[in-house]
Amino acid sequence: MAQDTLHLYSAAEAECLFQELYGPVGRATALPSERDQNFKLVVEGEGAFVLKLYAPETDRIWLEAQDALLQELAERDADLPLPRVVPNNKNKITDEVLDPSGKPRPIRLLSWMEGEVWNKAAQKQDLDYSQIGQLMGRMDKALKSFGHEGANRTFLWDIAQAVTHRAFLHLIDDEKIRSIVTDILDRFEQENACALNKLPSQVIHNDANDYNILVDKQGQISGLIDFGDFINSYRVCDLAVACAYAMLGQRDPVGRACDVVSGYHRVNPLTAGEIALVYDLVQVRLAESVCMAAQQYAANPENEYLLISQKDVRELLIRMEQINREVVHYRFRDVCGLEACPGSRKLVQWLSANADQIGPICDPALSADNVLVLDLSTLSVDEEGKALDAEAATNLIFSIMEEAGAEVGIGNYLEDRNVYKGDFFETVDPEERRTVHLGIDLFLPAYAPLYAPLDGKVRVHNDNTRDYDYGPVVILEHETDEGQVFYTKYGHLSRTSLALWEGGKAFKKGELIGYVGPYPENGNWAPHVHFQLLLDLMGMENDVCGVAARSERNVWASVCPSPNLILGMQIKCEGTIVRSARDIRSERARHLGPNLSLSYRAPLKIVRGEAQFLYSDSGDAYLDMVNNVCHVGHCHPRVVKAATSQLPVLNTNTRYLHDNIVNYARELLSTFPEPLEVCFFVNSGSEANDLALRLAQNYTGSRDMLVVDHAYHGNLTSLIDLSPYKFNRKGGKGRPEHVRVCPMPDGYRGPVKASDPDCGDKYADMAIRELRALEQAGGKPCAFIAESLLGCGGQIVLPQGYLPKIYQAVRASGGLCIADEVQVGFGRIGEHMWGFEQQGVVPDIVTLGKPIANGHPMGAVVTTRAVADAFVTGMEYFNTFGGNPVSCAIGLEVLQVVRDERLQNNARRVGERMMQGLRRMVDNHPLIGEVRGMGLFIGVELVQDHDTLEPATLEAGKLVNLMKECGILLSTDGPLDNVVKIKPPICFSADDAERFLREFDRCLALVEQE
Incomplete structure (x- = not known):
């Protein structure tokens, strides 16, 4: 049917149709569309909708399938930010109207999705691409069991049907692009298609492009639109489509894809087979895009936009050809929390268990006494900042070794260096070079002999003659007794070594395999051997990376475990890994519990603290007004000195006599009123509250507790039960039977205002009613526990008279009174050392944490002799690190700093x-x-x-x-x-x-x- 025979509805006509079919009066605005017509309808007081008018020839089964799909998603995951179908007055989702020319036109109404398209939003702010993966993962999970005949169709945009695009190859004008696309389709037909057939299939959205995803002002996905490309295909194809569009025009396309893959896997775990295919399928989708554009341009050659819009696609295809596919596969495995290189842990365990079977690789034998670990991270410049040539570097390194009396200099594994100058250290990311060292360097005199540490054979060897390359290099292949193959690599050797490697020679452990190369034949370096352990040569053979890009560090650390597994030096010879804030967030999402929260919309990477300031990785100083843990200031020099003075001397448990614990106990108890005279030392405020609970239960013989609403007393199971802030909120299981909750004495928001002179008494009476209800039910209170000022309750100061009246009633009923001073103790409230003192009471038990040791893991329970004696039941109380000499030295210093600095x-x-x-x-x-x-x-x-x-x-x-x-x-x-x-x-x-x-x-x- 020709386009010019189709009636195009006006906005006014759309408004009439909307009112006729759906009831409300709305104002219509035409939206961009190709064949079908779309209108935005705004109804005052009811929001907005999208009215869709389809072409007469539109497949009705396809429309039914789309309706069913949207309904399925709404039922399975109601929180997905997707359009919802709106039934009309006849309770139909998709209906038909006759246009003025008499043609039946399918019509449907969808809810309007607010937001800016991802493509535009990404130009203004740094968006979190893992959101895309999470959205698609959730949607595919919701559609797992969905099926409809309308989803089973021939469709050129289906990755699984890629071979049909061969018909368009001759239309691609760019010879280089045509060759790349041909190779991709060949690989798909010869390798990918068979692997794809073994993977999970289902109905997928199939078009998560950056114009179909909407974003709100905070950068969060607010909607996904256009379900016209849905199809019954393979689940991984949905992810591949999302990755393809996320990678377009990106400085680091693989990094963006990693974000999408990790987000998807987090909510809808991928199989290893799916992960292995993602990168290839992304290329297939891009190849399809090129083929589709070529055939469209051939049919419509005056439309130059078709070629302009392909610019990013073609550039990405060229860049992807330069990226090692196996590295990307391993990066995807890594971001999904899998072992990046399969078998890495197994090899590490084998080498660890068989360490006595490994021989030395050089003379002398390496020990802590004869080696010197060198810092090569800044070796490229001298003290004046001038570039060092190889000869100067050689003289510098060996003079440092001579001065230290070392026979061997050590260059660290995973050290981040700026010494690599050749263009072969560049990556496809213009802002990143390969800088992370994957081996261990052994600086030895030129021509020093080297030996095979294990039986092996030459896998590959070469003389890499480029400046700053390896010079003569050999890779030996080894095998564990379980048949696992691995490799050792020796770079920067002498040309006299080349003759030893001919014909894939086999070496026995201890046999000579080569000599350390002199400058400049070793690649223009100071004489040393680069020794590296590998599980996989990644198809690179003798050019396999010895230095990695920071973005690929996780992968290469898995492919190349620490060479010290073979060298066996009893020293630290591994660089410190420093990650960007973005990378740390990714690592947290991968390896830490998902309910571990971060502060601020743009979380900070804090690298240093001093007094009341924290410093970010960018050097910015932040005035810390929330960290009551570092009570006397971050890294207080006296506290640091107390720790570093005691730590090298002794750190053991309380079964041995030591001055520190009794000295600290005396100093701490001197700040408390009588009869609080006995200490127990623990490792945290949570442990302190848990121990207080045990003490109270032993003393009273009861388990029933009185707590204040919205209180939080710690993260142990016993304390979640006492924390309404946890058990009454999301994820909580509600109030346990043995717990009574007293109303929070909030003089601002509560029923009794602070201006009432009897405010404290009235809130205490409310708490006492809970006590009476407990007694009437036949119970007896174990204890009443409350923070002396309410923290999680909203920084609330207790009204005067509140604690005295409750304490009196609880004690009269046989219970104890516990003051939680974890947040407010140690002089924080100014007028008193302890928060309970502002109420004029003395608790039976006081719990301390957080500030007690300025951030060092420590806590304490202070109680009466009577309560402590009741805990002596024959069962020993022992806490391995509670009260250790280091903790007590720190705790004592904190108390004295509070005193001395007023x-x-x-x-x-x-x-x-x-x-x-x-x-x-x-x-x-x-x-x-x-x-x-x-x-x-x-x-x-x-x-x-x-x-x-x-x-x-x-x-x-x-x-x-x-x-x-x-x-x-x-x-x-x-x-x-x-x-x-x-x-x-x-x-x-x-x-x-x-x-x-x-x-x-x-x-x-x-x-x-x-």
Whole structure:
């Protein structure tokens, strides 16, 4: 049917159709489309929709299948950001209308998806490409069992049907591109198609291109549109399509593909067979694109845009031909959390178990006494920053060795170096070179003999004569007793060695295999042997990488395990791996628990701390106002010295006598009122609270607990049960039977306001009602546990009279009172050393953590003699590292720093200044609901409305991120996540406070203006 015979609906006609079929009145706007017509319909008060009018000849079975597919997705995963089909007045999803020419036109309505297309958004901000993989993985998972006859069709955009594109090869005008595409289709037909047939198949979207994916202002995917290319194919093809479009126009196309693959695998795990095919299938999709454009251009040669739009596709195909396919395969395995090079761990275990069967590779035997580890990361320049030539480098290295009395110089494995100058160290990424050393260098005199460490045979050898290459190099092939093949590589040898390698010669362990090469025949280097262990030559043979790009470090570390497995030197000879913030996020997602959170929209990589400041990898300084763990300041020199002085001397357990534990116990207990006189030392605040629970249970013989709502007491199972902040929120299992929850004494948001003179009594009465209910049910309280000021509850200062009344009632009922001082102790509140003191009470048990050792893993329980004695049941309490000499030395120093630097008084003075400044802002900032706190424990609650107290949660998040951009670190807390919490190290100064107040005022104004 010719295009000119088809009636084109106007916006007004579309509005009439919409009202007739769907009811509401809407305003229509035409949307771009090729054959079909699409209109955006906006209905006041109801949002927007897309009205789609199809051509008369559109396959009705295909439309039915698309309807069914969208319904299946909505049922299987309702949170997917996808359009939803909207039934009309006749409860039909797809209907027909007769256009003015009498032709039946299928018509359907979809919900409107807000957002900017990925292609445009990516030009403005750095988007997280793993989102694409996660979206497609979730969608494929939801469609796993879906089937419809309309999805079984012949379709040129199906990767599985790639061979049909051979018919278009002659139309490709560029000879180089035609050759690449031909090779791709040949490989598909000869290798990929058979492997593909063994993989999972299902209905897939098949068109996750960068114009079909929508993104919101925060850079998060808000929608996926256009389901017209869906087909019953292979699951991995959906991923390959997404990767192909994600790689277009990218500086690091493989890195982008890795992001997509890892995101997909995280939600819909791939098989090893699928991972092995992804890269090839991406090339197939790109080849199909070239073929489709060529045949379209041949039919419509005046459309130059068809060739312009292919520019990125053709450039990517050329770049992909230069990339080692096996390396990419291993990178994909790595980002999916699999062993990058299969068999790597197995070989490491074999070499470790058979270390006594491995011989030396040189004279003298390598030991910690005769080797010197060299730092070659900056060897390319001298002290004045001038480039070193090989002769100067040789003289420098061997003079350093002579001065140290070393017979062998060692160049580290995985050391990142800037010495590699040849153009063969370049990569397809113009901003990255190969710099990470994959072997161990042994600097020895020229012509020093080298020996086979194991039986082996010559796999490959050559004289690589390029400057800064290997010179003479040999690779030996070995085999474990289980038949696993591996290789050892020896580079920079002498030309006199070449004659030893002819004819694939076999060597026995200990036989001569060559000599260290002199400068310049060894590739223009200082005399040394580059020794490398490999599992796979990756198709490169004698050119197999000895130096890797940083982006491929994980892969090559798996392909090339540490050569020290063979050398057996009892020294550290491995470089420190430094990763970018982006790489660390990827590694975390791969190897750490997925519920481990990060702060801020753009997480920081922090590399150094000092006092109240943290420093990022880019050198930016951040004023830390949230880290109460480093109580007296990050890396306080006295605390560091206490640790480093004790650590080299002794670190053992409490079954031996040592001064530190008793000295620290005396100093710590001197800060507590009587009768708190007994200490138990543990490794964290969570351990402290768990032990307090055991102490209370032994003393009372009861298990029933009273807790405060929204409290958090630790991450152990026993403490999650006592933490409404956890058990009543997402993922929690609700209140356990043995726990009673007392209302949070929130004088701002709660039923009793702080202005009520009896506020404390009334909230205590509410808690006591829970106690009476427990008693009426036949129970007896084990203990009442509460933070002395509420942290996760929103930085709430307890109203006066609250704890005394509860403590009296609980003790009268036979229970104990536990004060959780993990966050607020050690002088943080200024007026008192311990938070419970501001209520005029003395608990039966006090738990300490976080600040006790300035970030060193330590905690403590302080209790009465009576409670401690009741714990003596015949069962020993032993904590291997609780109270060890190093921890106690650190803990003692923290207490003395607080005393000597008058930090408790500092917390009071600076805290008062900040509270005054924040309260003065209340009249100018409608978002501030309440300012509360004591000392350097402060909360600012943000609300939308002062009457309804509607929380300003979103605004609080924006404020915290804005402050981070100003170099000030804050966080949010509270049951509604709308309280800005302020808990800096207590060395925080008055100048810091002034800076904070200025920036807080400014950033809050910006948030309020949005």
